[in-house]
Amino acid sequence: MPEFTPDPGTPLGRYYAHMRGRLGDRASHPLGTLDAVTIGRYALTIGATDPVHHDRDAARAAGYADVVAPPNLLAAIFEWGAGTEPGGLGPDGTPSRADQAGDGLRAMGAGEEMEILAPAVAGMEIVEDESLDAVVAKDTRGGPCVFVTTLHVFRTPDGTVLNRNRRTVVRRDPIEEP
Amino acid sequence: MTELEPGDELPRLAYGPTPLDLFRYSAVTWNPHRIHYEEAYARSEGHPGVLVHSHFRAALALRCVTEGLGSGWALVRTAYRLRRPATPGDTLVYGARVATVDGDTAELELYEDHPSGAHGLEGTAVVRRTGEGRA
Numbered sequence: 001m002p003e004f005t006p007d008p009g010t011p012l013g014r015y016y017a018h019m020r021g022r023l024g025d026r027a028s029h030p031l032g033t034l035d036a037v038t039i040g041r042y043a044l045t046i047g048a049t050d051p052v053h054h055d056r057d058a059a060r061a062a063g064y065a066d067v068v069a070p071p072n073l074l075a076a077i078f079e080w081g082a083g084t085e086p087g088g089l090g091p092d093g094t095p096s097r098a099d100q101a102g103d104g105l106r107a108m109g110a111g112e113e114m115e116i117l118a119p120a121v122a123g124m125e126i127v128e129d130e131s132l133d134a135v136v137a138k139d140t141r142g143g144p145c146v147f148v149t150t151l152h153v154f155r156t157p158d159g160t161v162l163n164r165n166r167r168t169v170v171r172r173d174p175i176e177e178p
Numbered sequence: 179m180t181e182l183e184p185g186d187e188l189p190r191l192a193y194g195p196t197p198l199d200l201f202r203y204s205a206v207t208w209n210p211h212r213i214h215y216e217e218a219y220a221r222s223e224g225h226p227g228v229l230v231h232s233h234f235r236a237a238l239a240l241r242c243v244t245e246g247l248g249s250g251w252a253l254v255r256t257a258y259r260l261r262r263p264a265t266p267g268d269t270l271v272y273g274a275r276v277a278t279v280d281g282d283t284a285e286l287e288l289y290e291d292h293p294s295g296a297h298g299l300e301g302t303a304v305v306r307r308t309g310e311g312r313a
Contacts, residue, residue, distance in 0.1 A: 041206045046237040047193065050245070062249065071240050071253050076233035078209035092223075093212035106223050107211075109232030111259035111301075116252075174224055 004139050011104055012173040016146045018101040019135040026131045031080040036122035039069045046070060066122040074120055074154040075165040105171040110147060115164040129153040145172040179247050182284045186276040188246030193238050194269045195230045203234045227265040235264060235299050239288045242272040243303045251305045258301025262292045282307035
């Protein structure tokens with residue numbers, strides 16, 4: 001599908017221009033400690049009953065230092081720590097960026113690529129390195145949309161990379177849909 | 179499974195996400211996106227109802243792989259795309275088929291059979307043999 005440029009006078013066009021200007025932006029975020037309760041709750045929610053997610057002894061018997069996270073847990077946590085205060089949430093409930101560039105646009109996960117380089121186990125301190133990799137606009141059957149791909153590298157403070165994750169989120173403007 | 183051959187199918191995993199499942203998934207991932215728990219809001223955005231999280235569906239697809247293969251294999255890489263939205267009440271059936279085997283590494287095709295009759299999720303997973311223990 002050929003790339004196109006959305007009308008710069010529309011909310012989607014302004015979002016596209018804004019995000020293109022941020023291409024290559026990088027940031028690092030200390031996320032805190034991955035704990036056994038989060039691992040157990042996540043595993044329970046997705047129906048993963050393997051004891052390595054729930055029982056330290058079982059995890060150790062399997063060669064892990066402690067209970068181990070299901071493969072996509074690190075990527076799936078939307079916000080770490082306390083998160084965003086209520087006044088900082090946008091109309092769709094997600095954190096509103098200071099520039100509000102994406103507010104009012106529909107956002108959905110579109111896909112992901114993930115490398116698992118080391119197990120994430122309870123007790124690890126996690127740091128996330130984030131960079132904006134790609135911003136692509138397409139005119140689809142569902143209307144114009146913008147795909148934003150961000151690389152997230154989850155690592156320990158000493159630099160051991162656990163998980164490298166490239167996630168794409170698509171945004172559309174509901175009023176531009178056919 | 180100890181030996182893999184191209185064309186091998188892993189046991190399929192069927193899951194029918196409920197609103198309670200979506201609530202718990204939003205809670206444990208601290209995801210405040212209203213499309214996952216507020217029916218009227220989700221419909222106002224044009225969705226057929228509250229949406230099953232993309233990461234939730236990926237987690238189910240990966241369970242099909244890790245539970246189907248057992249502890250002698252470790253997931254090292256995966257990629258997927260969402261093709262259709264999914265809502266509570268849908269029965270989603272996950273499958274994985276061995277595409278290639280190269281020594282101790284195999285690549286599998288992942289899919290989610292969606293009530294529409296199409297695939298709701300398509301992707302790949304690369305696994306590596308770990309022997310008796312786990313990676």
